Amino acid sequence: MSAEMIPLEGYERRADELMIDRSLGFLQQARTRRTVREYSSDPVADEVVANCLKTGMTAPSGANQQPWTFVWVQDADIRKQIREAAEAEEREFYGGRAPEEWLDALQPFNTDDHKPFLETAPVLVVVFAEAWKNADGEKKKNYYVSESVGIATGFLIAALHNAGLATLTHTPSPMKFLNSILGRPDNERPYVVLVAGHPAKDCQVPAITKRDFDDVVIRR
Numbered sequence: 001m002s003a004e005m006i007p008l009e010g011y012e013r014r015a016d017e018l019m020i021d022r023s024l025g026f027l028q029q030a031r032t033r034r035t036v037r038e039y040s041s042d043p044v045a046d047e048v049v050a051n052c053l054k055t056g057m058t059a060p061s062g063a064n065q066q067p068w069t070f071v072w073v074q075d076a077d078i079r080k081q082i083r084e085a086a087e088a089e090e091r092e093f094y095g096g097r098a099p100e101e102w103l104d105a106l107q108p109f110n111t112d113d114h115k116p117f118l119e120t121a122p123v124l125v126v127v128f129a130e131a132w133k134n135a136d137g138e139k140k141k142n143y144y145v146s147e148s149v150g151i152a153t154g155f156l157i158a159a160l161h162n163a164g165l166a167t168l169t170h171t172p173s174p175m176k177f178l179n180s181i182l183g184r185p186d187n188e189r190p191y192v193v194l195v196a197g198h199p200a201k202d203c204q205v206p207a208i209t210k211r212d213f214d215d216v217v218i219r220r
């Protein structure tokens with residue numbers, strides 16, 4: 001059955017100069033986003049997080065299936081459980097499971113099996129990707145799940161940054177323990193743990209660069 005068609009709302013035709021201004025403003029702001037691994041425990045207003053989650057939920061998705069669940073974790077005991085389970089996985093990862101090549105790639109970031117930010121940062125959003133739905137007693141596959149959830153997570157990261165919060169995209173491997181700690185069903189696969197909050201005082205970040213425009217963008 002096709003959806004009812006309605007007029008497009010919220011679009012306004014803008015002059016080129018205004019679009020250049022706005023695109024540059026957004027670019028400049030985007031360039032100040034950095035992955036932060038040291039957090040203050042200062043609280044963040046619920047309304048800020050809720051607005052950012054709602055922004056993530058506006059993302060496009062394959063056939064509008066919106067195959068995501070955001071588990072918004074603030075509870076100290078749950079964060080402790082997540083930290084302990086993540087550190088156990090990471091101890092195995094750094095202690096032998098990770099291929100040498102991957103450890104070399106991670107070296108500039110000074111990461112190790114300690115994940116204090118999972119407890120110090122006031123907010124964790126665990127993003128789950130829904131592989132299929134149970135509808136009318138039937139398993140219904142979702143399409144373009146990774147692509148859709150990746151885009152929604154990108155919207156969420158941009159919204160949190162825009163609001164004035166730092167984030168860390170954290171991917172302990174494997175992440176299945178998140179289903180049991182957070183009570184999520186088997187049709188949902190943990191996608192990323194997004195850590196959010198204010199950076200710790202004197203927080204430092206690795207000096208890294210982004211690829212050059214001409215290296216990345218090919219015009220035909």
Ligand SMILES: Cc1cc2nc3c(=O)[nH]c(=O)nc-3n(C[C@H](O)[C@H](O)[C@H](O)COP(=O)(O)O)c2cc1C
Nearest residue numbers: 033034035036037109111168169170171172192208
């Ligand atoms: C899918 C994905 C997974 C990541 N996993 C981790 C992680 O588990 N731990 C970590 O410290 N950083 C992780 N990062 C952060 C990257 O290291 C970081 O984005 C990259 O070094 C670029 O730095 P920037 O975000 O400051 O631009 C991840 C980023 C992405 C996009």
